[in-house]
Amino acid sequence: MAHVELRSITKKFRRHTALSDLSLDVADGEFFVLLGPTGAGKTTTLRLIAGLDAPDSGSILIGDADVGKWSAAERDVALVFQYYSLYPHYTVRENLEFPLKSKHRHFSAEEISSRVGRAAKTLRIEHLLARKTDRLSGGEMQRVSIGRAIVRQPRVFLMDEPLSNLDAKLREILRAELKDLQMKLGATFLYVTHDQVEAMSMGDKIGVLNHGRIVQVGTPYQIYNQPRNTFVATFVGSPAMNLLSGVMRDRRVVVAPGKLEIPVQGEVAPRLAPGTERLTLGVRSEDVIVGPGGGLEGQVYGVENHGVEKIVTLKVDEHLLKATVPARMAIAVDSTVPFTFNPSKLRFFDAQTGANLGSVKEEVNHG
Amino acid sequence: MADIALRDVEKYFGDNYIIRKLSLEIQHREFLVLLGPSGCGKTTTLRAIAGLEDIDSGEILIDGQPVQSRQAADRDIAFVFQLFALYPHLTAYENIAFPLRATKEAKSVVDQRVREVARALRIEALLDKRPSALSGGDMQRVAIGRALVRRPKALLMDEPIGALDAKLREEMRAELKHIHLQNEATTVYVTHDQVEAMAMADKIAIMNEGVLQQVGSPADVYQYPANLFVAQFVGSPIMNVVNGAVRPGDGCTRVMLGEDDAVLRFPSELYHKVVEHHHAEDEVAIGVRPEGVLVARQSTDGYIPVEAHIIEPLGPYDIVDLKFGKQLLRSRTASGYVEKAGDVVWARLDEKQTHFFNTLTGESLQIRL
Numbered sequence: 001m002a003h004v005e006l007r008s009i010t011k012k013f014r015r016h017t018a019l020s021d022l023s024l025d026v027a028d029g030e031f032f033v034l035l036g037p038t039g040a041g042k043t044t045t046l047r048l049i050a051g052l053d054a055p056d057s058g059s060i061l062i063g064d065a066d067v068g069k070w071s072a073a074e075r076d077v078a079l080v081f082q083y084y085s086l087y088p089h090y091t092v093r094e095n096l097e098f099p100l101k102s103k104h105r106h107f108s109a110e111e112i113s114s115r116v117g118r119a120a121k122t123l124r125i126e127h128l129l130a131r132k133t134d135r136l137s138g139g140e141m142q143r144v145s146i147g148r149a150i151v152r153q154p155r156v157f158l159m160d161e162p163l164s165n166l167d168a169k170l171r172e173i174l175r176a177e178l179k180d181l182q183m184k185l186g187a188t189f190l191y192v193t194h195d196q197v198e199a200m201s202m203g204d205k206i207g208v209l210n211h212g213r214i215v216q217v218g219t220p221y222q223i224y225n226q227p228r229n230t231f232v233a234t235f236v237g238s239p240a241m242n243l244l245s246g247v248m249r250d251r252r253v254v255v256a257p258g259k260l261e262i263p264v265q266g267e268v269a270p271r272l273a274p275g276t277e278r279l280t281l282g283v284r285s286e287d288v289i290v291g292p293g294g295g296l297e298g299q300v301y302g303v304e305n306h307g308v309e310k311i312v313t314l315k316v317d318e319h320l321l322k323a324t325v326p327a328r329m330a331i332a333v334d335s336t337v338p339f340t341f342n343p344s345k346l347r348f349f350d351a352q353t354g355a356n357l358g359s360v361k362e363e364v365n366h367g
Numbered sequence: 368m369a370d371i372a373l374r375d376v377e378k379y380f381g382d383n384y385i386i387r388k389l390s391l392e393i394q395h396r397e398f399l400v401l402l403g404p405s406g407c408g409k410t411t412t413l414r415a416i417a418g419l420e421d422i423d424s425g426e427i428l429i430d431g432q433p434v435q436s437r438q439a440a441d442r443d444i445a446f447v448f449q450l451f452a453l454y455p456h457l458t459a460y461e462n463i464a465f466p467l468r469a470t471k472e473a474k475s476v477v478d479q480r481v482r483e484v485a486r487a488l489r490i491e492a493l494l495d496k497r498p499s500a501l502s503g504g505d506m507q508r509v510a511i512g513r514a515l516v517r518r519p520k521a522l523l524m525d526e527p528i529g530a531l532d533a534k535l536r537e538e539m540r541a542e543l544k545h546i547h548l549q550n551e552a553t554t555v556y557v558t559h560d561q562v563e564a565m566a567m568a569d570k571i572a573i574m575n576e577g578v579l580q581q582v583g584s585p586a587d588v589y590q591y592p593a594n595l596f597v598a599q600f601v602g603s604p605i606m607n608v609v610n611g612a613v614r615p616g617d618g619c620t621r622v623m624l625g626e627d628d629a630v631l632r633f634p635s636e637l638y639h640k641v642v643e644h645h646h647a648e649d650e651v652a653i654g655v656r657p658e659g660v661l662v663a664r665q666s667t668d669g670y671i672p673v674e675a676h677i678i679e680p681l682g683p684y685d686i687v688d689l690k691f692g693k694q695l696l697r698s699r700t701a702s703g704y705v706e707k708a709g710d711v712v713w714a715r716l717d718e719k720q721t722h723f724f725n726t727l728t729g730e731s732l733q734i735r736l
Contacts, residue, residue, distance in 0.1 A: 037532070167404065168560070169605055176688065179677050183708070195533070201679035201686070221703070224682040237682050239537055286683040302541045302548075304566035305585035307602050308658045308699070311566070313541050324683070327586065333548060 001188050002063040002155040003028040004049060009058035011044055011212075018044045019212040022058070026156075026205075031182050031189045033203035035196060037235070041212040042192040046158045049190065051075045062155060073104055078149035082161040084141040086133040092144050093129040096120065099152050119150040122181060139170045146178075150185070157182075159191045163198065175201055196236045200224065208232050230354035233282050233347065239311055241284050242321040245351060247277045253348075255281065256317040260296060262341055270348035270357045279357065282347035285311060288323035290331070294338030303331055314339060369429050369443075369520035369553045370395050371416060376425035378411060385411045387577045389425070393570075398547050398554045402564040403574035404600070409557045410525055412574070416555060417523050418442050429520065445514035449526040453498040453509055460485075460494040463512040470517075484512045487546055504535045508542075515546070521553040529558070540566050561601045565589065573597050595729035598654050598722060604686055607696045608654045610726055613641045622653060622716070628692025632669055633718055634736055641723060644732045651732070652724040657686055659720030660698035662705065663713045670713035675705045689714055 006024040010017070019041045026032040034042050047053045049060060051072035059066050067075050086095050096116045100107050107115075120126045123143045128136065133144060142162055149157055162178075163171045179202045182189045193199055199206045200220045208215045208223065208231075216228040227233035227241070234240040246255040246262075251269065253262045262281065264270065270279060290312060298314030298321070305327070312323045312331055323339060325331065348357040371393040378386040386408045393399045401409040414420035416427060418439035426433050434442055453462050460481060467477045485491045488508045498506055507527060514522055528539045544567050547554045558564055564571050565585045573580045573588065573596075581593040592598035598606045613633070614621045620637035621630050641651060663670050676688035676695065680702060687698045687705045689712070698714065705712055718736040725732060 168603065169599070172604055176677055176679075179679075183677070197681065200681050220680045220682075224680075234534070238533070240534055284683070302544050304540065304544075305568075305589070306562070306565060307585075307589045308656070327589075 001028050001186060003030075003061075004156055004188065004190060005061040006045070006049070007059045007061070009045075009048065009055045009060070011041075011048060011053070011055050017212055019048075019055070022212065022214055024207060024214060024217070026188060026190055028188055029186050031179065031191065031202055031204045033199040033206045034190065034192045034209055035194070035199040035203075035206050035236070036209035037194055040194075040209040042194075042209055043160055044212075045209070046079065046160055046190065046192055049075075049156070050077055050079050050158055076152075076154050077156040077158055078152055078154035080145050080149050080157065080159045080162045082164050084145040086141060086144055086148075088132070088134040090133065091129065092120075092125060092131055092133060092136070092147075095133055095144055096129075096147050096151055099148055115151045115153070119147045122150065122184065123147050123177075138166050139174060142166065142174065146181070150181075156188045156190065159189065161193050161195075162191075164193070164195070171198075178202065196238070200236065206236075208235065210235075226356070227282075227347070228356050230280060230282065230349050233349070233356075237284060239285050239322045241282045241347070242288065243349070244281045244283075244319055244321065246279060246281055248272055248279060249277070253279065253281050255319060260316045260319060262296075262346070264343070264346065264348075268343050268346060268359055270359055272348075272357060276351075278351035280349040280351055280354070282349055283321075283341050283345060285322040286324040287342035287345035288314075288321060288339055289342060290314075290323050290325050290329070290337055290339045292338055294340040296339050296341075297336055298339055300331060300333050300335050300337060303333060312337075370431070371521060371553060371555070372426075372428040372431075373412070373416070374426040374428070376412070376415065376422050376427065378408075378415065378420070378422050384577045386415070386422070389574075389577075389579050391572055391579065391582065393553060393555060395553055396551055398544065398556065398567060398569045400564040400568035400571045401555065401557045401574060402559070402561060402571050402600070403580075404559055406576075407574040408577040409559075409574050413523050413525055413555060413557045416521075417444055417446050419446070443520045445517060445519035445522050447507075447511055447514045447522070447524040447527045449529045453506060453513075455498050457497070458494065459490060459496050459498070459501065459505075459509045459512075462498070462509050463494075463516050466513060466517045480516050480518075481512075484516050487515070487549060488512050488542070503531050504539060507531065507539065511543070511546070515550060515552075519552060521555065522547070522550070524554065524556045526558055527556075528563070529560070536563070543567065562603065565601065571601075573600060575600075591731070591733075591735075592654075592722065593731055595652060595654070595724050595731075598724070598731070602656055604657050604697050604699075606654050606656045606722075607660065608652055608724075609691075609694050609696070611651060611653050612649045613638050613651060613723075614649060622721075624653065624691050624694045624696075628694045629671060629673070631671065631716055633716075633721075637718070637734065637736060640734045641732060644734065645725065650726050652726050652729075653716075654722035654724060655696070655716050655720055657697045657699035659717045660689065660696050661715050661717050662687070662689070662698050662700050664704070665713065667713050670715045672711050673714045675710045675712055676708055678705060678708060 004026040009022040011019040036042050048055050100112045125143050206223050207217045216232050244255045246253040251265050298316045301315040302313040304311040310325050314321050373391040376389045403409045415422050463481045490508045528536045571588050572582045575596050581597045609624045611624045615638045619635050620633040622633050623630050673689040673691050679686040685700050689696050723732045723734050
């Protein structure tokens with residue numbers, strides 16, 4: 001196993017810049033998720049590491065070696081794609097053996113058989129070894145694709161949205177299986193997805209990518225609780241974080257005068273540059289607390305049942321915001337309900353750039 | 368303004384049933400979601416209501432009148448598809464106004480109706496644009512506008528937001544529900560996405576392999592699933608299901624997970640209820656949602672020690688895999704409550720949230736403690 005490092009990578013396709021000045025550090029044995037919307041540059045990054053494309057500038061290190069001049073085969077990384085690239089007329093066993101029988105490798109028959117056996121056991125596909133791959137379900141095919149990567153015992157696993165073609169339930173099961181597999185193998189995983197739930201649930205670390213640039217790298221907890229800007233704040237988490245634009249007046253964020261004013265005194269106050277008063281207030285739905293004594297009032301615009309809880313959309317003036325309430329709470333559309341915010345969970349962003357301004361409290365904590 | 372009723376509707380190709388003995392009542396102004404995996408017959412059912420598909424037996428009634436012999440156009444129903452079927456050479460305005468062209472309404476009336484619908488859908492600023500200049504979400508809004516402008520009795524939608532990305536789907540979900548409430552039409556909505564169904568429906572009808580499994584409010588199907596299929600199709604993360612047994616104990620019922628991998632104490636009435644409902648068999652499938660697996664950090668009465676495995680931090684809460692002996696059960700805990708894999712914590716199942724199913728048929732034993 002090996003760590004992977006990208007240093008100031010830039011990649012252009014004609015006039016389109018796919019990646020600009022991208023640096024990234026994936027530790028040995030880490031499950032690193034690269035998260036971003038379509039077109040962010042996630043797949044391009046994987047292809048550069050795999051050696052399928054070359055960067056225009058910057059360097060790529062695997063282990064401690066600069067692999068810029070190495071061929072794809074020499075890099076010894078395994079790629080698993082969204083579409084299972086299996087040989088349809090061959091059995092599962094033959095598909096698993098295939099990567100071990102290439103000209104560059106010289107494995108004994110025993111070694112091949114033992115590696116295939118171990119991979120099949122790990123992935124619980126031993127009972128399928130004799131079956132042709134075109135007779136497998138989607139989930140089984142994806143397990144075999146992963147098996148083909150495992151048998152090679154590569155230094156790094158690169159995964160490009162391997163679960164996105166599967167249905168929701170199967171995705172949920174395989175998510176846990178993949179994480180389990182990575183822990184068992186102690187392998188380095190670089191996993192690409194546009195699905196924030198996958199990223200949060202599997203990643204030791206998440207790198208959020210947008211327009212070819214890394215926006216933030218952190219643990220799922222950091223990304224969720226301290227998003228660096230409004231892009232991360234709304235891309236991670238469901239429902240998306242509520243964003244309200246307001247002005248600072250007299251130690252209050254005023255979103256709608258007289259109707260939506262939030263006191264932000266003391267440690268909670270945003271670190272606004274002198275002379276600035278406009279800002280964007282961010283608050284997650286679970287930190288909007290509906291109930292008596294709330295101090296604020298909103299009209300119920302919609303109620304969504306989510307099983308264990310409900311998500312209520314509140315309307316204050318022309319502003320809509322979402323609140324999470326327990327499933328048992330009876331709440332009628334068009335009724336007026338009191339609510340408040342959890343003051344320690346308010347986030348403040350620059351009105352223009354969207355950058356997280358931080359609060360006075362963090363300033364205190366960080367010296 | 369319509370009540371819709373399906374009575375013993377069947378549809379088959381040769382020996383293959385697409386829909387089997389389907390009966391369903393949809394009340395005026397109700398938002399009914401037909402939910403199921405692909406191939407379950409939900410779209411065929413929707414198309415049969417619209418008149419786009421014939422049925423082999425049974426009856427479809429709109430406001431009490433059988434409509435099988437009526438053409439789709441005569442049923443006064445509007446249909447919205449997953450793929451926005453807009454005229455590319457017409458503007459958004461012209462696309463929305465299109466269904467009114469045949470009605471010979473005065474221009475001013477048409478204009479008023481189009482603008483009314485556009486306001487409700489928040490696309491007033493886009494009316495001069497052609498579809499090619501619109502985003503996916505806006506195209507779908509225009510398609511819905513075109514359906515609403517006729518003020519149909521019922522609005523039928525086939526995965527209308529299935530092609531949009533996750534964030535946009537979330538927004539559109541709330542908007543569609545709001546439009547439904549404003550519009551006062553009956554809505555029948557097809558989806559395979561249980562989150563969508565739970566979030567939007569007044570009533571959910573869950574189908575599998577052409578057979579209706581359960582009809583009920585979102586809270587009903589979530590809390591009281593009729594069988595294992597519904598139990599595991601609705602809700603995310605999936606309901607934990609473990610085969611096990613119930614045995615009479617000392618002032619309690621002992622619930623064994625797996626082959627006595629873990630033994631949990633339940634109220635003594637449970638054993639009697641299981642035997643009563645279950646032909647004296649004590650083998651059951653035990654189902655519990657992650658929020659029904661209660662966790663404590665210290666040894667607590669009634670809780671048993673379990674080892675934490677994978678922890679999924681999802682933001683507002685964590686999903687923690689717990690090893691009850693060999694059985695893995697997922698629990699929903701406060702964020703960061705269980706620190707790391709390998710930690711030992713104490714757990715029990717909340718009896719009010721534990722379900723018991725017949726292991727052979729998958730039917731719920733309907734035991735409520």
